[in-house]
Amino acid sequence: MNALNTRQPLATHGLLSLVIPCHNEESVIESTHDRLLQVLTKIGMRFEIIYIDDGSRDDTLARLEHIAAHDDRAHVIALARNFGQQSAMSAGLAHSHGDAVVIIDADLQDPPEVIEEMVRLWRSGIDVAYGRRRSRDGETRFKLITASLFHRLFARLVPHPIPIDTGDFKLIDRAVVDAVCALPEKRRYLRSLVSWTGFRHEPVWYDRQARTAGVTKYNVRRLLMLAADALLISSDAPVRLTWVASLTLGVIGLIAAGKACLFPVDSVSISLAALVAVVGLLGSMQTAAVAIVGEYVVRTYREAQGRPAWVVRRAMNGSRRQGSTGDARAA
Known part of the structure; x- marks a missing residue:
């Protein structure tokens, strides 16, 4: 039975998980939740929204708790400190239960409306529907040039195919999620790992929007560290x-x-x-x-x-896989 026939029953009865890493996003997180609900309601699948608070120092966690208290489809994983975006996303994948999982940032720069097209591709048999940026509003020319150069250089140096002009915004089939979570390494770069697993990938083109609230968490130093980390993790x-x-x-x-x-x-x-x-x-x-x-x-x-990639301080509102440490294989 091919993937299309297998996924037809999941079109309405399957579960869609959203994994959303959050770090100091108090100014936008409630708007993000409202906009996600509008999009997910139109898709017509059952869904869960998993927010991972990555050691926020503002009121992000309190607002997430408020959201979870009023919506039992929202789950909150509060990490014990700031472990970094890659660890936060890995924690979300480990706690997800969906037949397909969407990773999206909380800042609304990646428009949630694109998820509908990702789900359509997944229903047609695609295992990974990844967002590919056609344009990037609100970013400096320096950022645009350096990001473009990094993506192209990284794609040439990594030993497996990896798409360019992409971020972490993507839909991943459960088989791919399980394959990634089964990998033993603690220090991860998910964009590379998802591509490394193989499976069928298809881009969804979109225009990345400017931030409407909050500030970016990546300055030049952190971007350079992320680029070096990605290269050292993924290639010799x-x-x-x-x-x-x-x-x-x-x-x-x-x-x-x-x-x-x-x-x-x-x-x-x-x-x-x-x-x-x-x-x-x-x-x-x-x-x-x-x-x-x-x-x-x-x-x-x-x-x-053997230290875990993350430590969970507490999980709220029905996260059924409640672990205290970050081993994706055990979650």
């Missing part, structure tokens, strides 16, 4: 590129040394200067290589420690 390319660069500089150094020995004296000073420059660059490259390898070693050590 940094080590390979360092090796290639070191080899290239070594060859240039040999050429400069040979020229200094074989050509007349008047060119020796130029060749020696080039040789000194290459030696300096090679030394810097070696230091960078040691740092990169050290980073991989530290990450291996942290994985070996």
